[in-house]
Amino acid sequence: MSGLFDDMLQPLGDKQRDALVSAWAALEYGSEPASEAALPALRDAALRHQLDQMLHMTGRTLVPAGANLWTSGYRDDIAAELVANGWGILPPLERAALILVLIHSVAIPRAEGRLSGDNWQSNHPTTPTQLRKLSQIHGQLRLSEALQRLRTAGLVRTARVPDHETAGSSYIPGPALRRLTPAARQRLQENLILAVGPDTALATAITVRRNLGNSQK
Template identity: 50%
Template sequence: MSVDRQAYALAHARVRAAGPARLGAGVAAAPGMLRLTRPDSTGEAVPVWPDGVTPSLLDEHQVPPVSVERSGETRRVLAAVLKCCWRDLSVDPWPGEPASVELVLDTYRELIGRTDDLMRNWARGALRRLHDSAWVIVDDGVVLLGPRCALWPVESHAQLQELVRRLPEPERPELTVVGDADIVAVAGPHPPAPAGAGGRAEGGAAEFDDLLSGYDERRRAELVAAFMAVEHAAEPVPEVRFAALRDPALRHTLGEMLARRGRTLIQHRERWTSGYDDAVAAELGGAEGTTSLGVSERAVLTLVLVHSVAIPRAEGLLPEDSWLSPHPTPVDELRRHTQLPIGELEAALRSLRHAGLIGQVKAGEEAGGYVPGPQFHRLTPAARRRLQEELILAAGPNTPLAAAVLARRSAK
């Protein structure tokens, strides 16, 4: 791979790991990315989907996408944000205009017909999830449409316009403290997203044309469908459903497409998914700002892996190479061993669930707990070995096995 291709692959991997990339004035986005330019010529880069498709393609192939926590509420809150921020329907929805959080909450309340505190908690939780996934930006009491909204295809704008027209306007009593416009004005400029008419979306260079141009329309569509499936499906997809996974030549091209985004194909018997290329992952691991996991999240994830994987594996209840487990870690166990305040523990669990690193399960009539999430399907063999070693060091740092791991590493 050329130096430029390596840099582009790393850029894509960084965006997947940490969200939209900030770009300096005049800096172009990598091929396969859309540049969202602010009035001062700085901007952000977000990946686009090949050949103009969207993850809704998964529905056509009956492949479940990555699940969203409280997906119905999250979609309704996003609709409320769109209603509040897309005031001029004659222009594209992104970047839109800033709106106060209170206006969004009132719009959501009017939409669902509820005014209780539980409704507000749900809506605020949905705003947090949307912010974390770059669908919206929430900052100092103000909401803006996030970078991912710029990826809505033009063909969908008419449907979105109709949605906005049908959403009810909130009935709001006369404000006696601070109005929405005052909240937005006091909050001032919002660097993370372009505001007003100055923001524009600029398409980048084509990414896969040289790989796909040699195929007819049907084969090209099969490659794009397989690419979307392995990148965006919740679980590894069966190769029987995708010609580009069954055919070795097409699978080779698919691997080249993934490599340009710092990814690689991973096989689980007759199922396939994608994960970070080991070399790219090594660079990401040493780069600042390429992970959203804090100390609390890492501590909680380690405990889940110890109790749901390491201990059952030591007892012979799990195969050696499996990182998925039917043995949940009870919440009480996490509370007892993390020593985190309840609020901080719940926030860490929420972040890990949102990232797909853990899943919440019920165990019959028991309280259930947490198990490793679907992202562990995306580990390469080398990554699984590294994780196994890290788990040994975390669970038994003074054991002979840990000493052997350290000795092997020091010998490299």
């Protein structure tokens, strides 16, 4: 970070400068969202604006992650550019495994009223039994390797829940999903709807809206 933010930080006093640098590091390198209670630069609106400007310089942005909680993530325009250039796209098996975890840990519990909110955090694990069909298609070793890569990326995490039908780990969505901007969360929710119910009225509405948006660009 040396020199990157000098022009922005130099006019500030030591206390403000230290507060901004500490908050930036916590947001960018912390595995969990940072609390306003612990970081003055998140509590103070003016400092928080400057912090967002610092993040903006590196293609990042502040992301709300709950009551008085913040994290950072890629700006929507930067994320779109990365995807257009083939960066950050999950291979098919990893994408399928992540979709299954999101369906069983988030989408189904939310539809049944057991989970609220629009984020991807859940205490409803996806069990080995629910992942078994995917392992039967691709092989247990390949699926295990794909899940390990998802864990390394922070997209899923293991949960200690016994499964009496199938041996193996259970999974819940990982902390990296909390770095999604509101617009990115909405796209993920819509993609999940398109994946599990492509013939539903809601999926049709999403497809029509997206096609209209693309035609107007």
